[in-house]
Amino acid sequence: MNHAVRxxxxxxxxxxxxxxxxxxxxEAQAQTPxxxxxGFPPGGAVDALARVFGERLxxxxxxxVVVENRSGAGGQIAIDAxxxxxxxxxxxxxxxxxxxxxxxxxxxxxxxxxxxxxxxxAHLGRYDIALAVGAxxxxxxxxxxxxxxxxxxxxxxxxxxxxxxxxxxxxxxxGSASGVPLTHVPYRGVGPAxxxxxxGQVPAVMLPLGTMTAQAxxxxxxxxxxxGARRNPVAPEVPTFAESGFPALQVDGWFGLFAPGGTRxxxxxxxxxxxxxxxxxxxxxxxxxxxxxxxxxxSVADFRAFINADYERWGPVIRASGFSAExx
Numbered sequence: 072m073n074h075a076v077r078x079x080x081x082x083x084x085x086x087x088x089x090x091x092x093x094x095x096x097x098e099a100q101a102q103t104p105x106x107x108x109x110g111f112p113p114g115g116a117v118d119a120l121a122r123v124f125g126e127r128l129x130x131x132x133x134x135x136v137v138v139e140n141r142s143g144a145g146g147q148i149a150i151d152a153x154x155x156x157x158x159x160x161x162x163x164x165x166x167x168x169x170x171x172x173x174x175x176x177x178x179x180x181x182x183x184x185x186x187x188x189x190x191x192x193a194h195l196g197r198y199d200i201a202l203a204v205g206a207x208x209x210x211x212x213x214x215x216x217x218x219x220x221x222x223x224x225x226x227x228x229x230x231x232x233x234x235x236x237x238x239x240x241x242x243x244x245x246g247s248a249s250g251v252p253l254t255h256v257p258y259r260g261v262g263p264a265x266x267x268x269x270x271g272q273v274p275a276v277m278l279p280l281g282t283m284t285a286q287a288x289x290x291x292x293x294x295x296x297x298x299g300a301r302r303n304p305v306a307p308e309v310p311t312f313a314e315s316g317f318p319a320l321q322v323d324g325w326f327g328l329f330a331p332g333g334t335r336x337x338x339x340x341x342x343x344x345x346x347x348x349x350x351x352x353x354x355x356x357x358x359x360x361x362x363x364x365x366x367x368x369x370s371v372a373d374f375r376a377f378i379n380a381d382y383e384r385w386g387p388v389i390r391a392s393g394f395s396a397e398x399x
Contacts, residue, residue, distance in 0.1 A: 104135040110146030121165040127349035146170045158333035172381040176389040177396040190330040193346035196364030197323040201280040201297035213315040229275040230256040230264040281363025298322040
């Protein structure tokens with residue numbers, strides 16, 4: 072079916088729906104599934120959050136919710152699908168910070184401005200990003216690691232789960248703040264980066280703290296510092312970067328819920344309220360803990376301000392790095 076025919080049919084359907092009595096239109100909407108896009112495969116945090124909070128939205132609204140995995144291009148395929156949808160509250164997206172506050176700074180002409188073209192609905196959880204070294208690296212703290220690298224700059228490689236992510240740029244921030252340049256080694260996901268750090272193929276990694284605690288307890292990795300504002304109860308022995316002398320390295324990794332730009336404010340606010348109420352449920356809290364996520368309640372306005380601040384933070388860092396997604 073070509074675009075012209077689809078457009079005509081869509082117009083006919085729209086007229087038919089609008090001609091329905093109000094009660095019939097309400098009932099029809101109640102039966103229309105809400106699609107929640109995830110730009111990543113099943114099994115990861117994005118998919119898990121889409122399912123956990125999608126289920127709660129469905130319960131609160133009395134509507135079916137379907138999670139659709141539109142994997143590829145680092146999450147951009149899912150964002151494009153969400154942006155192309157009607158802003159009627161029937162399409163949502165769960166996305167990480169990299170897609171919202173980092174991506175636009177890594178290309179010459181961004182496909183969208185997340186501050187104005189995407190509706191921020193709700194903050195879904197944050198996590199701490201940590202620096203760890205393999206067991207064979209002869210250091211026990213961040214100061215010792217930087218001194219060790221300074222003796223031989225070839226030791227200053229660190230891996231992360233992908234290029235163009237906050238994990239990548241946080242390592243560059245550490246190198247800049249310490250005056251000890253660090254070289255990024257991109258991997259395709261957390262697992263391969265962890266395996267190479269534990270196996271000694273790369274000296275250090277910058278990854279979500281929670282993904283490394285098992286390896287650290289097994290003696291295969293040594294956690295040196297993390298970017299949170301305070302010590303993490305999962306690994307209370309690990310200092311923050313601020314405690315280690317680098318107060319500017321306070322950065323959250325995070326996930327959020329989004330809707331197409333132009334979605335009515337009252338719809339966005341209602342969804343935000345449902346997410347905040349769901350976050351107080353013990354079962355949801357337990358699931359977030361299993362994902363090593365910390366939920367912080369934010370209104371729509373608070374979440375939008377949070378995104379704007381995060382966006383402004385990463386711009387200068389990425390420009391200074393010279394990184395471009397179009398050349399990688």
